[in-house]
Amino acid sequence: MADLVEQVFNLIERQNPLIAVESPLQERGRFLNSIALYCARKNINCYIWMQSDDKLYQLKIENKYLDLELVSEYKGIAFKTVREDYFEILRFWKKTSLEGILILEGIFPWLAQATKDADIFLTGEWIRSALLNLNLYNRQSNKTVLLLGANATLSSDIAAVIPSITQELPTVEEISVAIAQMLENSKAQIDDVANAGVGMYLADIETGIRSVVNNFHSTVELAEQLSAYKIKLFKRVYNIEFVNPSEIAVGGLELMQLAFKKYKRLMTPLAKSYKLRLPKGVLLVGPPGTGKSYSAKACSQILGFPLIILEWSSFRSYGNEAEYKLTKLLSLVERLNRVILYLDDFDKGFAGDDDLSRRLSGILLTWMQERTSSVIVLASVNNLEYLPPELTRAGRFDDIFKVDLPNNGERYEIFKIHLGRFDPRFKYGDVYTKSEWRRLLKETHRCVGAEIQNIVERAAANTFFCLYPEDVFLPSNNQTSLEIRLDSLLEARLHINPLAIREADKVERMRNKASLQGLPSSPVDDSVYSNGNVNIFS
Template sequence: MEQPFRTTLAQLLKARFPIVSIESHEELRVLFEVRAVAGDADLVRKPRPVWTWSLTDGLRRDDGEEQARTTDPADALDALLRVGQPLVAVFRDLHPVLGGPGHPGDPAVIRRLRDVATAFRSESEPRTLVLVSPVSRVPVELEKDVTVADFPLPSEQEIRGVLDGMLRANAGSPRLRVDLDDAGRERFAKAALGLTLHEAENAFARAMVDDGVLHLADLPVILEEKRQTVRKAGLLEFVDSGPRLTDIGGLETLKRWLGRREGAWLADAADYGLPAPRGVLITGVPGCGKSLTAKAVAAAWGIPLLRLDIGRVFAGLVGSSEQNMRGAIRTAEAVSPCVLWIDEIEKGFADTGANDSGTSSRVFGSFLTWMQEKSRPVFVIATANQIEHLPPELLRKGRFDEVFFVDLPTRAERDAIWTLHLGRWLRHPRVGAPLTVDAGLVAELTGLSAGCSGAEIEHALVAAVYDAFAERRPLRRDDVVRALANMVPLSVTQAERIAAVRAWADARAVAATAAEDLDPEPGPVRPGADGRQRPHGGRHVEF
């Protein structure tokens, strides 16, 4: 378990680490913590004054006295070297002169930082330089001199303090009515986890002025602030809520597995000693509901859905791909609890490092390490159409909780899919009447669509509605039958490919379809490992 930041910083100061780098946008909060540690005799034995430097204010003591009339960082470091007393110096936003991908740093500043590290390490008076910036940059010359300290996002208690303070400040306002009990305030604080204190304050303020009443219905405002966080990061896409799991026909084993893990990141699960679920890898026939399941899980669990485009990770300057992956992971953790959806993961991580000087291998390694070690409730759903191209280390236990195989829908699943899609269309006033959803129509269409994927069934119904629209009339049974007759399903055009995927999944993945839903009718079949005919690949288990 990670130890508190104050404990970590106190250890670094007592051990006389010369330079500490802290990556954070919340420099005021960092300064508050540094002052709290440096001035506490119980933490550092001998309290030390705090000095600060910025490009606008120059070098100053905490009492406001200006120590060097310079906004040049090299001159400020020279002035710091001449100070012969214990101190903690906090330099803000020094990262532009430390270099980064595509541009070198300032050699004079880097050299002076090395001089500072040498002087602070060797002299008798305890001195430490703390670098605070929104981007962590450590030039190769300073890799052995700089220690990176993680600064966590605000805790639930800190966010709750901001909310309570805002409510007290506006308690006498006739324009605000607070309709929250203590449990409601706790839900607001939990919803804001992952935001900075400033972002949480903005979200609470927006919720207050929305309609003059602060109540649980304002929780989506917090989600919108998280959407802004994702949008500004630029590497992830915030996906709007999709259908619920009950809106997906079939896949009962997969839905049951996911349903039993709802809320597993909350305190109730922790009381059982359970870790937060890591995620699932879903492979199978294209168009059979893999991506739809990712959207449905986030909607069913009531948490944000983020989509990671691997192409964005590898875009940009040389050396930035690894940083992009780390940035995407940090953003996902900041928005947690959330679902992180990686669509067609094999296109980003197949044959890693083949022709790119090892960049993809390093990015893949960062992702694997995070999957193995992550402690934040980020549930990863990865989908793959060509799973055999994925490296084996991604598939072993500890990365994903389970690997599921989604095959072509069975008769029972097609029946559910037709019922769902027909129900949506026939409720439309211009499309539906006089056609109605009845058992006979569903059974007929289910039989005619053998070998079709869920996406193909949906497309056939859309094509039939186009025919009805062309003549400005309601939908007819013949329209749907004709659309099915004119469609060549993927099970025909890609028969060999589907057979290969089923063969791979037979012993390596769990069938997403419940065993009781298997087709008793003849259908696309293949020999099983025991020589008997099985309608679908993937082993069947009970969850």
């Protein structure tokens, strides 16, 4: 916050009568308090106009607390007949003998891009004109107007004359200092808590700590609860899922996993001393259900990076705020550092090929090209041809992996992973004979991982119904283990119509195009269940 206030007063000293300040709503009290303290030390009057009641107040610090004192000189217009009457403060500030800083809230929505509504358009033009008059009239005076809001988007015709400042997310060092004050603890004891707070504003961190302050017994426990609070906050504010690395089993995709193990080595001090870098981005291309999203979680596990899962096409629903939302999200990712930004169904955001999709891709491309953080952008794609060519060139998405239909060996591994969730026998060994496995693998030819999971879950449910025909209560230590038989799996398979068979022409088109541009994510099948290992004379 100190840095933000310093930037404001640097612009004021350079005789800027208009300054735009973007600060999140939850930080408003902290910002106003910091401005009032600075003005008190410099003997500068500071005022704030409240649009809600059309009144002017002077900010003062009384006993270290912020106080608002009504300014009687400003009367406003009691009976407002036109929309401009609600912004009488702009006329008043031009003529008044009062000097200092005037903070205006609620102006930015009128200063964004043009609208088709004639009434709103004319009001916006009047406000722009009034601000430009202030910019000329007050340039040599001791008057400054701060336009304050959560979204400081300005239309192109006025952006050139109003410098903008954005309140950035705090660094981990700033968070450490703030948390030490909140908890009255030494820095050594709150490092974990500070790291858990990265990506949140100080007001959010304070709210999160206050919500759990009576329910933790150590700073480690507080860090865990603050991290859980952050995950929920990210979902509400940014509409993303924030997933910490977890232990998961992966069937196949050895070449892709090997590539990410190499990426991890590129983050070592030795690799950095050779000026080696992580890839800017990685594309996963293949038909639906082949495990692209699961692959992202596996890569998160290998790197030890949290995973931010974002539905790229969701930005289209934000309309005029889409660019602002994306910019704020990328700022969050940059501050978090050492994360994987996973863009799910990336190609769907470009299916319309309209101006919005091109602007969003431009913002993403610029950020990917210029960022210096250790962030890997991972994107899943079904139809590569939907993406603009500039997105797939080297330097943007450096590696492209084809995530294909699983081969026999991979389907065997996937079956064992899912069977082990219900039948403990598959966790520690094998149950079926090789001939039984070959029969199952033959019947599930062209099934993807999601479909194999569905088959196993159906078979487990049917096994449960056979084991317990009626509802009974049994203590957990007396429950019989589910033993899933081959015939249950084969029966469940009858209820699945694989996408690769149902939509064979579309799936094959996807696979062929992915093969032309993508690296294989799996080696050639050399398992005992490979088609090449079948003895046709046995």
